[in-house]
Amino acid sequence: MLCKEQGITVTGVCVVYELFVAQKRRSSGGISRWSWVDAWGKGSGWGCACGEAARRVATVCCATLALLAARLHVMGAQLPVFTRFDNPAGAAQPPARHLTFAYLPALNAWLLTLPEALCCDWTMGTVALLKTWRDPRNLATLAxxxxxxxxxxxxxxxxxxxxxxxxxxxxxxxxxxxxxxxxxxxxxxxxxxxxxxxxxxxxxxxxxxxxxxxxxxxxxxxxxxxxxxxxxxxxxxxxxxxxx
Structure with a gap:
């Protein structure tokens, strides 16, 4: 939780990896069979080998809830308030707001693939607003x-x-x-x-x-x-x- 968005994202990635990758490798029934789901539904519970996956997922979820509670306690149980200076896209009028928010996932995907232009904090207008449909960056969103x-x-x-x-x-x-x-x-x-x-x-x-x-x-x-x-x-x- 000390790494902003990455702190909460990594726990979700671990759960998704366990469900869709690790269980697929362990299962001998094919792509449509998840061993931990079969074990849970048949009542074999936590005692079998398949229960290890359920225990791992439950551990990650409990750790995530504990970290969220600690983060909210540090913040004083209040959500952050963003101004126009901090988040220009959030205060912009349509269609600039919608086009900019739609472009941000494409920008993040590009940075994940080729992290050549990084920034310590993507705020204060580091990403210019997409004000019209004629902006060429809309092609990245479409792609x-x-x-x-x-x-x-x-x-x-x-x-x-x-x-x-x-x-x-x-x-x-x-x-x-x-x-x-x-x-x-x-x-x-x-x-x-x-x-x-x-x-x-x-x-x-x-x-x-x-x-x-x-x-x-x-x-x-x-x-x-x-x-x-x-x-x-x-x-x-x-x-x-x-x-x-």
Whole structure:
């Protein structure tokens, strides 16, 4: 809390990282499954390994509330009062106020990507007001909106494609398993079932930070090929033996 906005932002970043990154790596159920949510909903509580994530999130939230209380106590339980000199954009009239506030996220994104022009305190007119729509800095605001929309669409399409593929593989495995039970001597069904199960196991494997081992990949490929090409030997027909 001694670092102004960064002090409250870093705690939220830690929570978001735990929910969307750390749990995704630990979960073996795929991108749409969060292990700590499953553990909470099933009543396994704090005793299982998944409860560690919930404890970490709760610890960060409690620490954030304690820091906020300390900050408010230092401020005398009063919100800061900004004047026109401190925050010109807040006291400006539309559309300058709206255009300037819309441009600030684009400016922050640019500084985060390329911090070449930094300032100890972005107040007192350090960012000039965008008074008209013809200001070229509005293009930066538009570019940021396009990037966010494009990234969101790409993420939704990728997630939908992954879930669709998993659903298709699950349905194919179910149908092939039933067909294999009804016709156990049809070897091509067994081969297809082995390939589908191998693909499902490969998709369900949790992502790892270590690079893949070529030897393991070659072994898995050889195993799938062996399952595909394997034809079990049928026992000899007793009628043919009697005839001979």
């Amino acid at each position: 940021l909106v396009i990037i966010i929309v494009a990234a969101t669409i790409h993420a939704l399409r990728t997630r939908s494609s992954a879930l669709s593929m998993r659903g298709k593989l699950a349905a194919a495995e179910h149908c092939l398993a039933r067909a294999a039970a009804l016709a156990p001597h049809e070897h091509y069904i067994q081969r297809h079932l082995a390939v589908v199960r191998a693909r499902r196991q490969a998709q369900a494997a949790p992502p790892s930070d270590t690079p893949p081992n070529p030897a393991h990949s070659a072994t898995a490929t050889t195993e799938v090929r062996a399952r595909w090409n394997y034809i079990p030997q049928q026992p000899p027909d007793p009628h043919e033996t009697d005839d001979s």
